[in-house]
Amino acid sequence: MLEILLWLAYLGIRFVPNEITRLTQRVRHCLATDPHSIWTAAKVAQSLSMSEVMLRRxxxxxxxxxxxxxxxxxxxxxxxxxxxxxxSKPQKIPAAEAKIATCRPNI
Incomplete structure (x- = not known):
């Protein structure tokens, strides 16, 4: 099994674990969930389940x-x-919602 993984790595195919390991990546992911919010160190630390002091360190x-x-x-x-x-693909709007004006004269 190890030999197969080594050959795949030699060919440029690597298996990366799904979990984010570096703290900066975890913080970035956290901040990207709501970039318009005012994030404080306490709020980020709470969402990452750690103390503010530990986050800053x-x-x-x-x-x-x-x-x-x-x-x-x-x-x-x-x-x-x-x-x-x-x-982004253009969305189709139903004719009823598009409110298309008709060219019929009022009789």
């Missing part, structure tokens, strides 16, 4: 601040907005 160990991460999330979503608008 771990973020400083990764050389990132909560404010930098929040700015990064908001800018990323702002830059993605035009791309998402281009990829």
């Amino acid at each position: 771990k973020l400083s160990a990764e050389n990132i601040t909560l404010r930098d991460r929040m700015i990064n999330v908001r800018i990323s979503l702002l830059l993605l907005r035009p791309l998402l608008a281009l990829q």
Whole structure:
């Protein structure tokens, strides 16, 4: 089994675990759920089930601040907005809802 995984890794195919391991990634995911909200360190720490002090320590160990991460999330979503608008498919609107004006004269 290990040999198969090594061959796949050699070919560039890797299996990545689904869980997010780095704290900055977990914080980013948390902030991206509601980027327009005013996030405090206490609120983020509560959503990640840790104390505010521990959150700040771990973020400083990764050389990132909560404010930098929040700015990064908001800018990323702002830059993605035009791309998402281009990829969205036009929706069909039923004629009853479209309120199409007819060209019949009033008799």
